[in-house]
Amino acid sequence: MEKEFTINVFSENYIGLLNRLTIIFTRRKINIESLTVSESHIKGIHCFTIVVKATESVVRKVVQQIEKVVDVLKAFYYTSDQIIFQEIALYKVPTAALTMGTGIEALVREHQARILEVTPEYTVIEKTGHKEETQNLMKKLKQYGLLEFIRSGRVAITKPMKELTVHLQEREMQYNYNN
Amino acid sequence: MKITGAEAVLLSLIEEGVDTIFGYPGGAIMPIYDALFDKKEQLNHILVRHEQGAVHAAEGYARIKGQVGVCVVTSGPGATNLVTGLADAMCDSIPLVCISGQVTSPLLGSDAFQETDVIGITMPVTKWNYQITEAGEIAEVMAKAFYVARTGRPGPVMIDIAKDAQFATVDFKYTKCTKLRSYLPFPKVQKKDIDAAVALINKADKPLILAGHGVLISHAERELLKFAEKTGTPVALTLLGLSAFPSSHPLYVGMLGMHGNIGPNVNTNKCDLIIAIGMRFDDRITSDLRTYAKQASVIHIEIDPSEVNKNVEANVKIVADAGEALRALLPKVKQANNSEWLESFREHDKVEYDRVISKKLEGTNPEIKMDEVVDLVCRLTNGDAVIVSDVGQNQMVAARNYKFTRPDSWVTSGGLGTMGFGLPAAIGAKIAAPEREVVLFAGDGGFQMTLQELGTVAQTGAVIKIIVLNNRFLGMVRQWQDMFFDKRYSFTEITSPDFVTLASAYGIKGRRVTSRDQLQDAIVEQMGSNESFLVEVMVEREDNVFPMVPSGENVSNVRLD
Numbered sequence: 001m002e003k004e005f006t007i008n009v010f011s012e013n014y015i016g017l018l019n020r021l022t023i024i025f026t027r028r029k030i031n032i033e034s035l036t037v038s039e040s041h042i043k044g045i046h047c048f049t050i051v052v053k054a055t056e057s058v059v060r061k062v063v064q065q066i067e068k069v070v071d072v073l074k075a076f077y078y079t080s081d082q083i084i085f086q087e088i089a090l091y092k093v094p095t096a097a098l099t100m101g102t103g104i105e106a107l108v109r110e111h112q113a114r115i116l117e118v119t120p121e122y123t124v125i126e127k128t129g130h131k132e133e134t135q136n137l138m139k140k141l142k143q144y145g146l147l148e149f150i151r152s153g154r155v156a157i158t159k160p161m162k163e164l165t166v167h168l169q170e171r172e173m174q175y176n177y178n179n
Numbered sequence: 180m181k182i183t184g185a186e187a188v189l190l191s192l193i194e195e196g197v198d199t200i201f202g203y204p205g206g207a208i209m210p211i212y213d214a215l216f217d218k219k220e221q222l223n224h225i226l227v228r229h230e231q232g233a234v235h236a237a238e239g240y241a242r243i244k245g246q247v248g249v250c251v252v253t254s255g256p257g258a259t260n261l262v263t264g265l266a267d268a269m270c271d272s273i274p275l276v277c278i279s280g281q282v283t284s285p286l287l288g289s290d291a292f293q294e295t296d297v298i299g300i301t302m303p304v305t306k307w308n309y310q311i312t313e314a315g316e317i318a319e320v321m322a323k324a325f326y327v328a329r330t331g332r333p334g335p336v337m338i339d340i341a342k343d344a345q346f347a348t349v350d351f352k353y354t355k356c357t358k359l360r361s362y363l364p365f366p367k368v369q370k371k372d373i374d375a376a377v378a379l380i381n382k383a384d385k386p387l388i389l390a391g392h393g394v395l396i397s398h399a400e401r402e403l404l405k406f407a408e409k410t411g412t413p414v415a416l417t418l419l420g421l422s423a424f425p426s427s428h429p430l431y432v433g434m435l436g437m438h439g440n441i442g443p444n445v446n447t448n449k450c451d452l453i454i455a456i457g458m459r460f461d462d463r464i465t466s467d468l469r470t471y472a473k474q475a476s477v478i479h480i481e482i483d484p485s486e487v488n489k490n491v492e493a494n495v496k497i498v499a500d501a502g503e504a505l506r507a508l509l510p511k512v513k514q515a516n517n518s519e520w521l522e523s524f525r526e527h528d529k530v531e532y533d534r535v536i537s538k539k540l541e542g543t544n545p546e547i548k549m550d551e552v553v554d555l556v557c558r559l560t561n562g563d564a565v566i567v568s569d570v571g572q573n574q575m576v577a578a579r580n581y582k583f584t585r586p587d588s589w590v591t592s593g594g595l596g597t598m599g600f601g602l603p604a605a606i607g608a609k610i611a612a613p614e615r616e617v618v619l620f621a622g623d624g625g626f627q628m629t630l631q632e633l634g635t636v637a638q639t640g641a642v643i644k645i646i647v648l649n650n651r652f653l654g655m656v657r658q659w660q661d662m663f664f665d666k667r668y669s670f671t672e673i674t675s676p677d678f679v680t681l682a683s684a685y686g687i688k689g690r691r692v693t694s695r696d697q698l699q700d701a702i703v704e705q706m707g708s709n710e711s712f713l714v715e716v717m718v719e720r721e722d723n724v725f726p727m728v729p730s731g732e733n734v735s736n737v738r739l740d
Contacts, residue, residue: 011361012360016298019302027303060488061485061488061489067484068483068484068485071307071361071362073361171363172363173367174367175365176365176366176367
């Protein structure tokens with residue numbers, strides 16, 4: 001059965017590596033639902049957070065093939081209950097809508113969003129949360145003349161306590177360094 | 180002392196022990212070719228007639244020499260012409276380092292003359308690739324390229340070098356790569372996996388070894404022999420594993436796969452334990468996975484972790500080099516003799532001989548069978564030649580009939596099935612092993628895909644014995660049309676030039692065989708020749724290769740006619 005998986009890939013920072021990873025998904029005709037790339041807490045190691053919908057058997061094979069990529073150190077996959085994850089969304093509404101009543105202000109409070117910037121023309125609201133939550137606020141802001149909406153890719157922290165460095169040490173233990 | 184980037188590339192090759200390169204010059208690679216002019220003593224450059232020829236020759240060279248094959252080509256079409264060979268090497272785990280010239284770095288991305296996105300194009304068909312835009316990167320990148328190409332599961336690496344980086348000067352210091360943080364190619368054999376495997380092996384009554392190319396790559400033929408003998412386990416080989424186990428050995432039960440022998444295919448579904456060594460359960464071996472070896476436990480010895488549990492779930496996974504794993508297993512497995520089980524293969528062999536092989540070889544058929552030709556070559560060369568095949572019926576017939584007596588004697592395109600592979604691969608194989616007889620079996624179709632490399636044969640003087648099995652059809656496709664498409668021979672009839680005349684145009688001797696009474700004489704003359712020699716054999720037009728497990732069917736459903 002297909003469900004949502006979050007794949008974390010830790011890699012060296014090489015030009016073109018993202019392309020090498022996406023090829024592994026496109027070969028199997030898997031759509032990437034969300035993608036975030038940033039440097040990890042270890043200098044020089046980058047982390048890709050990739051969200052896909054697929055069966056576990058396929059995701060396991062994909063992750064094995066990702067780990068095979070020369071510049072990848074380690075890849076993991078998680079179901080949604082194994083991670084704490086967030087996405088960030090930004091909304092631009094006309095400032096005039098804010099002055100017409102308390103509707104937007106109430107929405108901001110209710111959705112634990114915050115206002116980032118107010119200009120005479122527009123106001124920018126920020127909300128972090130799961131996709132349904134940011135989506136929900138987007139729908140509600142539409143009635144106030146939502147001008148722009150953008151949502152980031154997912155970022156995720158894993159619940160298991162094992163740190164990447166421990167995984168990497170374990171991995172090194174399983175290998176020799178010469179012929 | 181400063182040297183140019185172009186010289187740095189060549190010195191890197193020399194540092195890696197390279198003495199032969201296959202290539203074709205062009206604009207963006209000219210600085211490297213200019214530097215090569217002064218390195219002719221150390222680097223033997225083989226000028227091919229098309230870049231595809233260079234990459235297949237490098238593959239043949241790598242397979243027989245057991246070293247990294249090297250290609251040098253120009254940008255744009257030079258580089259794109261390598262793609263088929265890169266894909267081929269990727270499938271068949273062949274170590275290559277291919278170097279392409281690229282437009283000068285300020286022009287990158289501007290659709291300059293002969294610019295293509297080589298890194299983008301080759302990404303899915305290389306183990307690793309990298310674009311060099313500064314001469315200072317050359318030494319480190321070349322070292323990494325060779326390390327990645329030859330270690331772990333070997334594969335092709337593409338290095339694209341901008342022309343300005345070839346011209347620029349640099350202080351050259353070469354250090355071989357011995358470690359990468361992200362890439363660990365030498366897995367340690369885990370004791371718990373060995374113990375679990377030993378437990379399965381020691382209680383098996385009907386074990387079966389499926390040995391593949393990994394055994395040859397690891398040079399584990401002796402370990403395989405010892406292991407099989409101690410445990411009394413029958414050995415079946417994959418197409419790419421041929422020659423890893425002596426075909427005359429009593430424990431050898433034949434080739435697996437679509438056109439393999441009946442015994443190992445049918446008994447895959449009868450054994451109680453599969454010991455898969457250096458093979459990847461390709462669909463031409465497993466056919467229908469839903470019915471494949473469901474009764475058996477599986478031990479999978481494989482150096483590439485992504486192959487384990489990919490197609491067939493293994494009960495015990497040993498992610499390791501084949502030789503290391505076998506050496507760890509050997510002292511722990513108990514002596515066994517499975518003569519009754521082995522006998523069951525012989526019964527299948529008898530059926531196969533009576534129903535298929537005898538008809539192919541007895542020589543009573545009015546027209547020459549392809550099998551007869553291979554069988555004759557096998558007898559004349561005592562099973563000791565390097566056999567190179569093209570792809571199709573000629574390939575299956577060569578694989579089925581040549582009785583290999585020594586390892587590293589078989590060069591074929593397995594995973595990708597690249598028609599046109601044969602002739603250039605044979606050139607590479609001969610240059611790798613000039614002391615050995617190199618025989619190419621090709622069909623009339625595949626031979627015409629790369630026959631311009633006859634020019635390379637002529638210019639290099641590489642002595643190759645070329646046998647074109649001419650049935651005036653694209654035989655394997657015609658066979659499928661015959662069996663599965665109501666004999667609708669859609670565009671499989673093909674005409675050919677007179678191959679003997681063509682060879683003579685290149686200064687290569689040749690003979691044409693149209694009847695059985697000419698065959699022996701022609702092949703004897705060919706094998707006795709100390710020059711390249713082409714024999715075109717007109718064979719039965721609509722001969723089909725059997726046995727056959729039709730694509731996607733249960734491996735037990737072997738068709739014999």
